[in-house]
Amino acid sequence: MKLIQWKKNLSRYAPSLILAAMIIVLVIANRNFLSGQSIFNLMLQVSAVGVVAFGAMLVLISSGIDFSSGYCMALAGVVAGYLYNTAGNSGVVLIITAIIVGALVGLVNGLIITKLKLHPFISTLAMMSVCKGLSVMVGEGGQTLISTGYLLALGQDRLFGIVPYSFILFIVVAVIMWFIVNRTRVGVYTYAMGGNEDAVFYSGINQNLFKVLVYVIAGACYGIAAILTVSQVTVISSNISGDVLLDGIASAVIGGTSLQGGRGTVSGTIIGAFIITLITTLLTFLGIPPLLRDAIKGCIIIAALLFDVAISRISKKVIA
Amino acid sequence: MKRVLSLILSIVMLSFIVTGCSKSTDKTTDSNSQKDADTSKDAAGGDDITLGVAALDLTSDFFVSMIEGGDEAAAEEDVEVLWKSADSNLDKQIALIENFIQQGVDCILIDPYDSTGLIPVCEQAAAAGIPVISMGNFIDSEAVTCTLYNDYQDTYTVGKIMAEILEGKGEVAVLYGAAGNFVSDERQRGFEEAIAEYPDMKCTSLPVGWDTSTTLKTTQDLLASNPNIVGIHSFYDGVTTAVYRAVDQAGKTDDIIITSYDGSKEGSQAVIDDKYLCTVLTGAKRVGYWDVKMAVKLANGEELEQKNYLKSHLIMKDDLKEKVEGWGIGYDGMSIITPETGITMFDDMSQGFDE
Numbered sequence: 001m002k003l004i005q006w007k008k009n010l011s012r013y014a015p016s017l018i019l020a021a022m023i024i025v026l027v028i029a030n031r032n033f034l035s036g037q038s039i040f041n042l043m044l045q046v047s048a049v050g051v052v053a054f055g056a057m058l059v060l061i062s063s064g065i066d067f068s069s070g071y072c073m074a075l076a077g078v079v080a081g082y083l084y085n086t087a088g089n090s091g092v093v094l095i096i097t098a099i100i101v102g103a104l105v106g107l108v109n110g111l112i113i114t115k116l117k118l119h120p121f122i123s124t125l126a127m128m129s130v131c132k133g134l135s136v137m138v139g140e141g142g143q144t145l146i147s148t149g150y151l152l153a154l155g156q157d158r159l160f161g162i163v164p165y166s167f168i169l170f171i172v173v174a175v176i177m178w179f180i181v182n183r184t185r186v187g188v189y190t191y192a193m194g195g196n197e198d199a200v201f202y203s204g205i206n207q208n209l210f211k212v213l214v215y216v217i218a219g220a221c222y223g224i225a226a227i228l229t230v231s232q233v234t235v236i237s238s239n240i241s242g243d244v245l246l247d248g249i250a251s252a253v254i255g256g257t258s259l260q261g262g263r264g265t266v267s268g269t270i271i272g273a274f275i276i277t278l279i280t281t282l283l284t285f286l287g288i289p290p291l292l293r294d295a296i297k298g299c300i301i302i303a304a305l306l307f308d309v310a311i312s313r314i315s316k317k318v319i320a
Numbered sequence: 321m322k323r324v325l326s327l328i329l330s331i332v333m334l335s336f337i338v339t340g341c342s343k344s345t346d347k348t349t350d351s352n353s354q355k356d357a358d359t360s361k362d363a364a365g366g367d368d369i370t371l372g373v374a375a376l377d378l379t380s381d382f383f384v385s386m387i388e389g390g391d392e393a394a395a396e397e398d399v400e401v402l403w404k405s406a407d408s409n410l411d412k413q414i415a416l417i418e419n420f421i422q423q424g425v426d427c428i429l430i431d432p433y434d435s436t437g438l439i440p441v442c443e444q445a446a447a448a449g450i451p452v453i454s455m456g457n458f459i460d461s462e463a464v465t466c467t468l469y470n471d472y473q474d475t476y477t478v479g480k481i482m483a484e485i486l487e488g489k490g491e492v493a494v495l496y497g498a499a500g501n502f503v504s505d506e507r508q509r510g511f512e513e514a515i516a517e518y519p520d521m522k523c524t525s526l527p528v529g530w531d532t533s534t535t536l537k538t539t540q541d542l543l544a545s546n547p548n549i550v551g552i553h554s555f556y557d558g559v560t561t562a563v564y565r566a567v568d569q570a571g572k573t574d575d576i577i578i579t580s581y582d583g584s585k586e587g588s589q590a591v592i593d594d595k596y597l598c599t600v601l602t603g604a605k606r607v608g609y610w611d612v613k614m615a616v617k618l619a620n621g622e623e624l625e626q627k628n629y630l631k632s633h634l635i636m637k638d639d640l641k642e643k644v645e646g647w648g649i650g651y652d653g654m655s656i657i658t659p660e661t662g663i664t665m666f667d668d669m670s671q672g673f674d675e
Contacts, residue, residue: 030545037570041540044569048533104332111329115322134336141384141604143558143586156569233532235561235586238381242533284541290527291499 014311015255015271018304022278030285040164042277047170048228050273052248053255054177055221057269060252061181062214063194063261064113064120068105069222070245071131074238076101077226078139081236084146091148094230099223105131106219110212128245139238146234155231166228173224178266186213194261251276254304275304369399371615372420373429374413378405380530381558382604389608392669397616399426410437417441421448426619429453429611435460451618455611457502458627465624467611470632471506471581473651474600475555477634478579479514480649481598482551483521485577492551493524493542495535495563507555507581524549528559535559539566543576551577557587557599564595588635588662598636601662601672606630609669631655631673635662 026033059066080098087093112123181187189210230236255272257264394401406413410433442452446463454466494511497504515523528535554560560580583601590596633655
């Protein structure tokens with residue numbers, strides 16, 4: 001009996017097992033990984049990717065997809081940076097603008113999908129191009145230096161000298177997302193839309209409204225990620241998106257969010273974000289030749305996904 | 321309800337456009353939009369000189385500045401510049417060049433995707449009496465004049481400076497863009513070969529794209545995995561801020577020397593503030609300005625050498641300059657300027673080009 005119970009829960013623990021395995025490999029490969037500096041780096045680095053992953057997770061649960069995350073983050077960053085400058089280096093303006101711009105991009109995504117009935121795959125791909133172009137246009141190839149105290153503290157300093165403020169913001173966003181996903185109608189209907197869209201339609205729920213809300217919340221997440229990134233790098237420019245598009249979606253999926261929709265948890269996404277962040281750390285710590293880095297990162301992601309699939313098959317067999 | 325929603329949608333789109341346009345009011349109207357423009361605008365007729373630029377990709381920060389510089393030169397020379405993007409695609413670039421030939425532009429500038437695949441179409445252009453400039457890349461053909469950047473030699477010099485400052489010992493790292501990109505490759509190669517001359521030194525090379533958040537993460541991981549690093553060279557000023565940030569977070573600003581490349585104003589300021597040891601002024605804006613000026617010369621029938629190098633300037637403080645001269649590092653015609661001069665020269669196109 002106990003064994004069956006354990007096997008059933010296995011699929012939930014798969015991401016944690018992958019994370020544990022990676023940490024062990026890292027420690028064996030390079031003892032420096034256990035240093036305070038490494039742990040600090042990890043907490044800092046997981047913050048922005050993790051917040052993007054929450055947005056990606058929400059969209060995926062609703063059985064949508066959002067390719068505009070990376071460049072939406074860049075656009076939120078540069079528009080916020082422009083207004084930050086204009087308002088005499090006001091941090092409040094930067095924070096509010098970044099979140100609003102992110103949410104607006106999400107709103108446009110949601111409206112295109114619900115009103116124009118375009119598939120999210122194509123429409124968010126197109127929005128990705130729009131955001132990319134706009135961010136380069138607004139950024140004008142320049143950099144804006146951040147000088148506001150609390151913004152710099154968000155990116156650089158630690159609470160009690162241990163926990164980076166960025167990580168604390170990440171946890172705060174995680175708690176808010178958990179609340180949205182588990183305790184609000186938005187959450188319930190998001191899972192419902194992902195699980196069975198027809199059922200949602202026939203139960204008279206205003207599906208369009210909630211779909212749009214999903215993309216708006218995701219967009220706001222990308223805006224928050226932009227704030228985190230610029231405060232860590234201390235400059236705002238249009239080249240801040242990095243690999244956040246792939247990493248955000250991969251974090252959600254490795255953490256148990258299904259690409260078909262209807263499944264995903266905040267805790268799983270958190271672990272997924274740690275896994276993705278550690279993959280690139282692993283590449284540097286193991287001294288992987290630069291030309292192989294991308295290829296190996298891709299292979300590790302595929303391996304992690306296959307592991308997830310294998311585990312869930314085992315646990316399904318047990319239930320059957 | 322539908323109308324209200326359409327109104328909201330339009331306002332949202334408009335607000336993006338307004339933010340974008342309000343920043344670019346001082347852009348000259350001589351150029352097309354910076355994004356991929358498939359609309360083939362007919363060349364201005366009559367006696368006006370028209371230049372056609374078949375760029376690889378017009379959507380990165382580098383190209384924004386390059387276009388700015390190019391437009392400034394175009395305004396000075398009273399010529400028109402058609403900026404087109406080949407979207408990193410060889411066939412599309414060939415098609416753009418063929419279009420330019422049809423339109424009868426006075427000079428074609430290419431940011432070549434491939435240095436051999438474009439030879440046939442360049443010779444076509446030459447046969448039609450249109451000079452061709454290859455920007456930043458050497459195309460081996462009589463039909464093509466090349467404008468090149470001194471990246472290899474300058475980065476090699478920076479590498480040697482770093483090595484000498486470190487007295488020929490220690491582990492250093494070079495952060496480059498991406499393998500296969502010519503500019504990034506040259507800047508990586510220059511540094512690696514300089515360090516290779518010192519047997520007690522080791523060089524680690526890591527790609528960071530042209531992205532600040534990737535650079536931050538890579539540098540953080542590099543410093544954590546390898547506490548012995550004493551020098552880092554970044555191939556592009558646009559990301560070196562992130563390098564400094566990571567070094568600062570690790571508390572190693574006194575232990576690690578940072579050098580940079582490109583000579584942005586922020587880069588020169590960092591040299592003044594002793595954050596970076598030195599940088600090199602090439603600058604996307606100056607590249608654009610210089611390339612357009614060269615194109616105008618060709619369009620006016622002047623002869624140019626097959627290979628032309630953009631005059632670059634090493635930026636460092638005077639005390640380092642003395643040391644560099646003492647070590648005998650450098651090359652004929654090398655220019656060293658102070659960071660203050662670097663800041664003025666970034667925008668002032670009247671100085672610092674070989675005439």
